[in-house]
Amino acid sequence: MYKSVFKPLLFLLSPEKAHNFSTTSFGILSQIPILSALIKKSLSYENANLRTSLFGIEFPNPVGLAAGFDKDGTYINSFSKLGFGFYEVGTVTPLAQIGNDKPRLFRLPKDEALINRMGFNNGGVDTLVRELKKVRNRKNIIIGGNIGKNKLTPNDKAVDDYLICFRKLFDYVDYFVVNVSSPNTPGLRSLQEKGPLSHILKTLQEENYRKETAKPILLKIAPDLTEGQLDDIIDIVKETNLAGIIATNTTIDRNLKETSEKDVESIGNGGLSGKPIADKSTKVISYIYKHSKGEIPIIGVGGINSAEEALRKLEAGASLIQIYSGLIYEGPFLIKRIKKALSAR
Numbered sequence: 001m002y003k004s005v006f007k008p009l010l011f012l013l014s015p016e017k018a019h020n021f022s023t024t025s026f027g028i029l030s031q032i033p034i035l036s037a038l039i040k041k042s043l044s045y046e047n048a049n050l051r052t053s054l055f056g057i058e059f060p061n062p063v064g065l066a067a068g069f070d071k072d073g074t075y076i077n078s079f080s081k082l083g084f085g086f087y088e089v090g091t092v093t094p095l096a097q098i099g100n101d102k103p104r105l106f107r108l109p110k111d112e113a114l115i116n117r118m119g120f121n122n123g124g125v126d127t128l129v130r131e132l133k134k135v136r137n138r139k140n141i142i143i144g145g146n147i148g149k150n151k152l153t154p155n156d157k158a159v160d161d162y163l164i165c166f167r168k169l170f171d172y173v174d175y176f177v178v179n180v181s182s183p184n185t186p187g188l189r190s191l192q193e194k195g196p197l198s199h200i201l202k203t204l205q206e207e208n209y210r211k212e213t214a215k216p217i218l219l220k221i222a223p224d225l226t227e228g229q230l231d232d233i234i235d236i237v238k239e240t241n242l243a244g245i246i247a248t249n250t251t252i253d254r255n256l257k258e259t260s261e262k263d264v265e266s267i268g269n270g271g272l273s274g275k276p277i278a279d280k281s282t283k284v285i286s287y288i289y290k291h292s293k294g295e296i297p298i299i300g301v302g303g304i305n306s307a308e309e310a311l312r313k314l315e316a317g318a319s320l321i322q323i324y325s326g327l328i329y330e331g332p333f334l335i336k337r338i339k340k341a342l343s344a345r
Contacts, residue, residue: 002332003330003331006022007329010022014105015106015107015114016103023075023078027077027078030077036081040081043082043332044081045083045336045343046061046083047061047343049343050339050342052085052319054297054320055175055243055244056216057142057175059142060142061084061342062085062320063085063323064084064086064087064299064321064322064323065079065084065088065322065323066088066323067089067146067177067179067220068116068118068324070089071089071092071121071122071123071128072092072122072123073089073131073132074131076089076131076132076143077134080137080141082335085320086142086143086144086320087142087143088143088146088177089145089146089173090122090145090146090147090148090177090179091120091146091182092145092146092165093147093165094125094149094153094161095124097119097122097124097150097151098121099118099121100119104116106270107328108258109329111256111257111258111274111275113256113275114274114328115264115270115271115273116184116271116273117183117270117271118184119151120148120151120182120184120185125147125169128145129168132169133172142174143173143174144174144175144176144177144218145173145175145177146177146179146220147162147177147179148161148162148179149162149185149188151185155196158191158196159199159204162178163204166204166208167207170211170215173215174215174216175215175217175243176204176216176218177217177218177219177220177246178200178201178217178218178219178220179249180197180219180220181221181249182250182271183222183251183269183270189222192221192222192229194232194236197236198236198240201236202240204217205217205240217243218243218244219236219237220246220248220249221246221248221284222250222251223249223250223280223284223302224253225284230287230291231291233245234292237292237296238296242296243297244298244299244319245296245298246299246301246322247284247298247299247302248277248281248284248302249271250270250272250277251271251272252272253277255280256272256276273302273303273324274303274326274329275303275305275325278303278312280302282300282313282316285298285313285317289316289317290317294317298318299318299319299320299321300316300317300318300321301321301322301323303326304323304326304338305323305325306334306337307338308341310338310341311341311342314342321338323338
C-alpha cells in the first residue's frame with residue numbers, strides 16, 4: 001500500500017515537506033489506540049533468534065533507524081511501533097542551528113537515492129534531552145546519541161562541542177556515535193585525520209571512564225576514505241578502545257546510473273545516500289572487518305533497500321544494520337521484510 005498509495009502522494013511534496021508531514025502525521029495517528037494497535041500488529045515481527053548482543057547491550061533485533069531521520073528525538077514513542085531494534089537520534093550539536101539554506105534535500109527517484117546538505121539542523125542538545133525524558137517504556141528501547149559540532153565552532157575547538165553533547169546526553173542514551181563524516185558542515189571531514197580524531201576520541205573516552213559505568217562510543221565514518229585512512233581509523237579505534245564503527249555516512253561521489261549529469265549538477269553539493277551507495281559502504285565494512293580481524297564491531301548502513309542488501313552487509317562483517325533512504329522508497333514494511341529474512345537465515 002505504501003508504494004502504490006502513500007509514496008506517490010508524498011512524492012508530490014518537496015522531500016523535506018514530505019518528511020515533516022509524514023513523521024508528524026504518523027506521530028498523531030499512532031497515538032490513537034485503535035490505529036496504534038493496528039500499526040503494531042501489521043508491522044511487528046519478533047523472533048528470539050533476532051536478538052543480538054553487542055558492546056554490552058541486548059538488541060531485540062539488529063535493524064535500526066539511522067541518525068538524521070529524527071534529529072531531535074521527537075518521534076521515538078511513535079517509531080517504537082515500527083519494529084526497530086534500536087534508534088539513533090541526532091546528529092545533535094550543543095547549540096540549536098537552522099542548517100543550510102533550503103532546498104537542501106533532493107530525491108533522485110530513478111536511482112532510488114537522496115542528496116542532502118541539511119547541515120546538522122537541530123534544536124540543540126537541551127531540546128533533545130527534553131524529548132528523551134518523554135520516552136515511554138524506556139527500558140525496552142535502545143537509543144543511540146549521534147553527536148557533532150556546531151558549524152561556527154572552529155575545528156581546534158571541536159572537542160569541546162563533542163564533550164558538551166556527551167555530558168548532557170550521558171544519562172539518556174545507551175550508546176554514543178561521534179560524527180566527523182558529514183560532508184555538509186565545512187571542514188568537518190578533516191577531523192577524520194589521525195591527529196584531530198585521536199584527540200577527540202581520547203578526550204571523550206577519558207570523560208567516559210570517569211563515569212561509574214562507561215557507555216559504548218562508536219565512530220561514524222565516510223565511505224570516501226582511502227585504504228590508508230581506513231587503516232588509520234582501525235588503529236585509532238583500537239588505541240582508544242572504542243566500542244565500534246558505523247560504516248558509512250553519505251558519499252560525495254556521484255556514480256549514478258540513471259539520473260542525468262545535468263540533473264545532478266543542478267542539485268549541487270551534498271551527500272548522496274540510497275541504492276547507489278550500497279556497494280561502496282559494503283566494501284568499507286568488508287575492509288574494516290578483514291583488516292581488524294573481526295575485532296571491531298560494525299554497524300552497517302548505506303543503500304539498504306531490501307532484505308538481500310541487509311544480508312550483504314551482515315555477511316561483509318556488520319553485526320547490526322541501519323536504514324534511512326530505504327524507508328523513503330520502500331516504506332515501513334521494509335523493516336519487517338528484513339527481519340523475516342534474517343530470522344530465516
